[in-house]
Every structure is written in structure tokens, then in C-alpha cells.
Amino acid sequence: MLKIIDLHAKVEGEDIEILKGINLEIGKGEVHAVMGPNGSGKSTLAKVVAGHPAYEVTSGQILFDGEDVLEMEPEERALAGLFLAFQYPVEVPGVSNAMLIRQSVNNVRKARGQEEFDPLEFEDYIADKLKLVEMDNKFLDRSVNAGFSGGEKKRNEILQLAAMEPRLSLLDETDSGLDIDALRIVSEGINSLRGTENSFMVVTHYQRILNYIKPDFVHVLMGGRIVKSGGSELALELENQGYDWLVKETFVNGEAK
Amino acid sequence: MSTAVQFAQTTYLNELHSGFSVEPTGVAPVESAREQAALDVKEWSFPTPRDEDWRQLSLKPLYRNSFLQADSAEISRDEISEYFLPEAAQSTIVVVNGRINTALSDTSALPEGCFAGSVKDAPGFVIKALEAHFGKVARYAKDAFTAFNTAVLADISVVFTAKDVKIEAPVHILHITDARTQAVATAPRVFIYGELFSDATVVEDFIGVGSQIYFNTAVSETVLEDEAHVNHIKVQREQKNAFHISRVASLLGRGSNYNSYTVSSGAQLFRNEPLSLVDAENAHATLDGLVMVDGNQVSDTHSTLDHLKPNCTSHQLHKVIALGEGKSVFNGKIFVRKDSQQIDAYQENRNLLLSENADVFTKPQLEIFADDVKCSHGATIGQLSDEELFYLQSRGLSKKTAMQMLTYGYALDVIENIPVESLRAQLTQLVADFTGNEAVAQV
Secondary structure, X not given: OEEEEEEEEEEOOXXXXXXXXXEEEEOOOOEEEEEOOOOOOHHHHHHHHHOOOOEEEEEEEEEEOOEEHHHOXXXXXXXXXXXXXXXXXXXXXXXXXXHHHHHHHHHXXXXXXXXXXXXXXXXXXXXXXHHHOOOOHXXXXXXXXXXXXXXXXXXXXXHHHHHHOOOEEEEEOOOOOOOHHHHHHHHHXXXXXXXXXOEEXXXXXXXXXXXXXXXXXXXEEEOOEEEEEEOOHHHHHHHHHOOHHHHHHHEEOOEEO | OOOOOOOOHHHHHHHHHHOOOOOOOOXXXXXXXXXXXXXXXXXXXXXOOOOHHHOOOOOHHHHOOOOXXXXXXXXXXXXXXXXXXXXXXXXXXXXXXXXXXXXXXXXXXXXXXXXXXXXXHXXXXXXXXXXHHOXXXXXXXXXXXXXXXXXHOOOOEEEEEOOOXXXXXXXXXXXXXXXXXXXXXXOOEEEEEEXXXXXXXXXXXXXXXXXXXXXXXXXXXXXEOOOXXXXXXXXXXXXXXXXXXXXXXXXXXXXXXXXXXXXXXXXXXXXXXXXXXXXXXXXXXXXXXXXXXXXXXXXXXXXXXXXXXXXXEEEEEEEEEEOOOOEEXXXXXXXXXXXOOOOEEEEEEEEEEOOOOOEEEEEEEEEEOOOOOEXXXXXXXXXXXXXXXXXXXXXXXXHHHHHHHHXXXXXXXXXXXXXXXXXXXXXXXXXXXXXXXXXXXXX
């Protein structure tokens, strides 16, 4: 479904390379965890796949169902079925959640050749999704993320995810800043959306969320490269031992092996 | 129908005035103010770019045109039905070409002791208030436009709220300029008076019909006795070829509360000069504004908030959205006089530039002579942030839609404080139309 080939990227207008040759393949129905210490490039990877304008891809390829993602605008990627749950969801004062989500959902439906929802149909449709993240109806009338608590913002991301029904969801540190209850709600929401047709890339610093969302594959990103890949047991190993042993194993004299 | 230049700039209003005839109101304090104003129009010259306060605004497009004095005109309810506010069904004054149209007006919802209507029908207590204050609140130094308005006004819309009374319904003053057959000049005038402990909301709404250019010099004066509350909303949605030059003056009594919200999207040239004289302790003034300019529109707000007494607060949020080759000027003066201690004054001017060719000028101007005050001011000129745009694009919205949505959200900040629901909805739509945003939120 997603194929990343030797991807190099840097911050737009700067010279420092952040991603230094990423190779990653995510198949249908799979959940991949991307872990790594601070500054390893894991959030950058998610943002680059979604098309964040702050980054510039210098070489390599990203293919989504064989299509060249790098040629697509962020909204085209979204309509093709890619979704990025933000680490820091943006506040949009004055624009109600209902207004944004309805427009998103209808744009997605249009792109899939389905009928758009009228306001009443949308109300029914979104009611089920709200239940999924245990959010009250009144969240729809509030401005997008404005004045939301950290947990509410993350739940709102999952609400949007659920509403847009993407095929590949990129969760950028969705677990960070969540208390245990919110983490449970968010994780259960995500779990209920798992299926044979849709995939997840869970970017996280800690193993905690992986107790709830069991990954099929775990990748460790360090210094802009994937230095180790394995099954879900790798996450536990990292939780117990930290990232230091990997540094020793993969770097010799400061250079990657 | 407008005729080309034959006026010299400095004497423009004087020459225009000399072609006008006077329609006396029969109200003594008004007529004596008119006599003085006629002399002032002769003496006070029309501003030029050499005047400090007019440096950023060229009046050339105005004085190239001649305007005829507007007659009373017939307008049917159907032609203007979209502008009526349901909340003000029985508290509406319709003004056509500066004259109150009684057939279209309905003020039956006004409580006893209160008055809303033409100065010509005003009861004795209103005349007394006029004697004390008419023409004295609009203290614009040697301002030919205020003088011109006073010299040629045909009527005055008065809203008077009696002691201890709250007028529940908003009073809606719908100012219409009829430019269907010729280029006209009108001089709408408003006088708002709140007695002790009174409370009222007044909406001044400016629209035009017809396709000729027109020139509106609007002046309003608000006087608040102690502890009186007034929300004063000005909506300037004139035709896009109009000239609108206005003064919005207020005088605040002890513990009074004056909240002014101005929303403007119309006119080719708009100059507004809010002036708030906070002349008693514990009073509060709000002078918020939302300005939208597109095409070749020019909008210029020169405000003055004068803290003449201690222990008062003021709030000024002035937001601008500039598209096309639109131009916006903001000059916000805040004076804190020598003995006006413990003043808390907030001023912020935010400008959103959405086109390379739009122009924004901003000049916060604080003059503080007291030493124990809290005054904050800020001015920003910016574009929409990449992060916000990317967020909405990642939700499947095109960049254009994302921009429209963000602009719309930016504008609603000012509108959401307006305490009239149907007007909020109208203005929300106005903003949506301006930004091209088709999805409109409920506010």
C-alpha cells in the first residue's frame, strides 16, 4: 500500500538533512510502529508523507498504491486516503468542527464517487463516530480545537480520522500528553477502526500506546534512518532497555554501520 | 449623472454646501447648531494630504465629483426587506436620504418614557437632552465633514432610553441612500441618549440602492449618564461605489458602559472617526472594528479614545482583511490625561493581507500623561500561517477553501460579540460572501 524508497528530506530552506534514506513498506491491514528517540526524524517522516510544506524531499520516492505521492498536494493525498493525525492539532477559531468535518467528509465522498451528505445525513453519520471517541455532540458546534484540552484535541483528531475513513493513517505521537483514560479512549477508537483494508503507521516515543494498539511491525528510527525492524517484541525490548543499546549496536565511531 | 470636477479641493465642501437648501427641523438647539456649522463649513477647509491625519487617504476620488442634495425618496418595504431584523420588528427607524420614513418605521415596542424616532416628533425631555449635548459630543477639531453634516442635515434619528429602563429589543436604524436616479449627498444624523441606569442596543446600518455614486457624511453622538449601558453597532455595507465619511462620538458618564462594534465592507472610500470621551470614573468603552477591503476599496479608521478621568477601562480590537488592491488605514489614538490614574486600556490592530497588492497602514498612537496605568497595544500585519493551511489541506480541503475558512474564522472574532442574533447571522453571511466561503457556521 505504502512504499517509501530511499527517502531523503530536509527542512525547506535549510541544509541539514533529517531523513537520510528511509526504506519502509506498509501493507494492507498492517499496523507499523515507528519508534525512536527525540530528534530521530520520526515525526518528520509522518509529515513528509502527508505533504507538510516545511519539508523538502531531496531524493527518493513515496508510492501510495503505486501512485507518486510527492507529486500530490496535501489535499490530494488526503482524498486518496492518507490521513495525518497531528502531534499538535491546529486551533481554527471561528470554524466549527461540524463545518470542517462535513466539508472533509463530503470532499472524500466526492473523490470516491459517492453522494455528498446533506446536513441531516451528516448528523447521523457523525453521531456514530462521536461515540467511538466518547465525545459529546456539542464538540461539533465548537470551533476546531479552540480551547480544547490536550486530550480533547487528540480525540478530535481520531474523530476526524474516523469520519474520513482513510486507508492509511499516520498517527504522529497521538499518545503524547494523554492521561490514561484519554489514551484508552483514543486507542480503543483506533482499534475499532482497524480492518483488513486499512493500515496504520503509529509514530511514538514510548511503548505505552503499543500496549493498547498491538503493532505487526516495529521500526526504530535513529539519525534519520531505520536502524532496526522487528515484531512487537522489539517495542518491549526498547521499553526495558531504552535506545542506548541500539546506538552501540548500530553506530561505530559515530558512523552508522 | 455625476459631473466632473469644477471644485477646488480646499473649498470643496463649502461649494457643495452653497448649492444646498436648508430644511429646518423646527428644533431650537439643532437650528442654532446649524447656524454655527454653516459658518464653520465656510471657514474650515477640506483636508489635503498635507494634513497629518489625512496623509494616507486621498480624497481626490471624492472631490472630483459633484453631488446633488438628496430629496426625500420613495422606497418600498420589499426593496429593503432583507435588511430588517426580526428582533427589531417594532423598534426600527428607517431613514431614507437622511429623513425618517414613518411609513416604514415601527417603534411601538419602545417602553414608556423612551423615544425612538424623528427629532421633529421628539418630546420635551429629548429636546432638553439635545439642548445640553447636541453638537457638543462630536468634538472634532475644525472638522469640515461634521460641520457639513450639521449644516445640511434634514432630520435626526433619536434614541432616548429612560432612567432604570432597559429597551429589550435592539433599536435598528436603517439608513438608506437612494442613488437610483442621480448622484446624491446625504447627511444622516443620530443622537443616542441613555439616562441613569438605562440599557439599550442600537444598530446603525448603512445601505444604498441604485447604481449612481453617492456621498454620505454620517454623524452620530451618544451621551451616557451615570451607569448607563449602550451597545452601539455600526454596519457600513454601502454600495461599492459610495463615499462614506463618518463620525461616531460618545461621551461617557460615571460607571457607564459603551460598547461600539463597527463592521464595514462597503463603499469605495470609507473614513470613520470613532471618538470616545471617557469623562467620568469607572466607565468602560469598547471600540471594536472589522474592516474588509477588496478591489480598489479604501478604508480609513482614525479613532480617539480619550481617558479624561481615572479608574476606567477601554478595549479596542480592530481587525482588517485586505484582498485585491484594497487599502486599509488604522490610526488609533489613546490619550490618558495627567490625573487619569489606574486606567486599563487595551488596543490591538490585526491585519490580514491576502493579496500582494493590498496595502495596510497601521499606527497605534498612545499618549499617556499619567504614571500609574496599564496600557497595552499591538499591531500585526500577517498572512495565514502555513501550519493552519496545511492542517486544513490535510483534511481534504483545497488551499483556496482552507484560506477562505481561516479568513472567515479570523473575522468572526469581532462579530460574535454583537448582541443581536439575526444581525450576527447577516454579518456572518457578509463575511462568508466576502471570503467566498460557501459553508457558513452557525454563530
